Amino acid sequence: MITLSKNFYPVLIILLFLTGVKNPGHCQPADMKKVAAEMEDLLLKNMMPVWYPRVIDKEYGGYLSNFNYKWEMTGSQNKMIVTQSRHVWACSEMKAFTGDPVYLDYARHGFLFLRDHMWDKQYGGFFNLVSREGTPLKEADPKQFAKNAYGNAYAIYGLAAYYRESRDPGVLELAKEAFAWLEKGSHDPVYGGYFQFLNQDGTPIREGGPGGTPPKDQNSSIHILEALTELYHVWPDDLVRKRLDEMLHLIRDVIVNDKGSLQLYLNADLTPVSYQDSSKKVHLKHYALDHMSFGHDVETAYLLMEASEALNSVADSKTLEIGKKMVDNSMNYGWDNSNAGVYDVGYFYKNEKSVTIIRDTKNWWAQSETLNTLLIMSELYPDDPLNYRKRFFDQWKFIKDYLIDWQHGDWYSGSTDKEPRAKEGTKANIWKGNYHTTRALINCITRIREMGKK
Structure with a gap:
């Protein structure tokens, strides 16, 4: 904070x-x-x-994705790395905020699904989308399973927060592996920043993504920054610090335009x-x-x-x-x-x-x-x-x-x-979870309490 x-x-x-x-x-x-x-x-x-333990998938692991406005299960329950990782992060934060160990159990539940089903054991990196059972799903490219920097950044973010609360060395090791995987394929050593779209083997798709989407963007950049910040707190590695500093300056000095707004997309x-x-x-x-x-x-x-x-x-x-x-x-x-x-x-x-x-x-x-x-x-x-x-x-x-x-x-x-x-x-889908709202409320409550002490 x-x-x-x-x-x-x-x-x-x-x-x-x-x-x-x-x-x-x-x-x-x-x-x-x-x-x-x-x-x-x-x-x-x-x-x-309404979120927990309702979204805990006791049958296949991870977190259920889709609920209607009355919190009834709907749809296929496919699982996306972003949502799954955000739940791991939110549960870890709730453990830190409340001290209630049940949230650590919920976070571990998600970690195991990330480790056992969403991590690609052949090429490394996290798959973007899997079925409810954990089988990788192909998306826009029928030839391979999609991966991207945005989703892998959220995995690092969730893992770092869970490690902070659990101190399980296996959690930090997976976060380190994900960071190294992004460093090898997604990071651009020439112009800086990270390529968003990646082949299954981790090599960057330099021309961009489906439908002519440019290869770099503000959204993946700011959440890579966010993930590196969380990771650096628990693993103050020199390269993590270097990349965090790089992304801070790239976003602040290049992606933010003279009006004070983010440029949404960028070329390589x-x-x-x-x-x-x-x-x-x-x-x-x-x-x-x-x-x-x-x-x-x-x-x-x-x-x-x-x-x-x-x-x-x-x-x-x-x-x-x-x-x-x-x-x-x-x-x-x-x-x-x-x-x-x-x-x-x-x-x-x-x-x-x-x-x-x-x-x-x-x-x-x-x-x-x-x-x-x-x-x-x-x-x-x-x-x-x-x-x-x-x-x-x-x-x-x-x-x-x-x-x-x-x-x-x-x-x-x-x-x-x-x-x-x-x-x-x-109320819930692969793009609507509770990470933004949980973070905002915890931050505001904590800040107000600190203000009251001064």
Whole structure:
């Protein structure tokens, strides 16, 4: 979790006294305690009971994938490395947060499935998708089983967290193997970064993925950064540190553009895939490759600060500057001034003064990441004109009003102010788990408690 220097607080108190500001963001300490209590209730009484042990697949191992809005099993229950690894991570974090050993049992259950079924024993690396029973499944390429850097990064992320809690040397060894596998095939020694799409044997697909998808992207990059941060905490290896530093600088200084938003896709040489010089009509046909994803931007601001802290003990000034720029861009152009929340997709068209919102829906994961980052920013910049603290409170109210299913449990996939039908949408699938929401709530609860001690 991002922490502030102990020397910061006395200076802050003096500044607030001199300026006459007693409660930045117009809140009382009691308000924060109330929010923390509400968050803990949501996490422990609404969310965790519907996830665990319901998703534990006692028959075949790993975690079940698909449930409808009433938490009834649906579909084939194919298992993706991303979701399986996120469960391992979330259960490990819940063990750390609550001290309850049952979560360590749940995490081990997932680890065994990753080790015994999702790891390719012939070529190394984790398969992207397997059946419920653990048989690898082919996807876009019928000739081989798909692998990618994104999924393997999440495996490292989950394994590192589980090792932190279990201290099982076999867990760390598998994490090390996965890191070495990415280093050998996915890492680009020429231009830096990692190729996202990989053959089964681990060699990179340098021209890109299915449907003309470019070979490098922000999403895999930020989660490789996240995984390396988690791994470095438990295994402070020199090469891990080097790659973590490389990814921090690559994302912060190259992938984040001058507007303070992530460039979604890049060519192998890290030149951006951009439609800035195209007409609106042409761009809208290809907007999936080039747009502002406000949720990713606020999440990345947090991940960059977390990585910098792992490398330097405290986040460095350049990273804080860029992180703030990313959050401010999202608040200025992607924030819903009526109900709160950040929109899903926007774009800054050439020669236009403001962002055009292309999709005004508000998915669940982006809102939880926004909650987490706003609290961090409110502590770092209590007097900022954007008033991060007030936005944090507004965001929390918005989540309670439009994203939480108080009847059946957990979060809707999208906010009901924009997508009323989300109330009857799936609660779990291979792309919807509980990692974003669990992390945001644990981080916020922990931060508020630490704030109360100072």
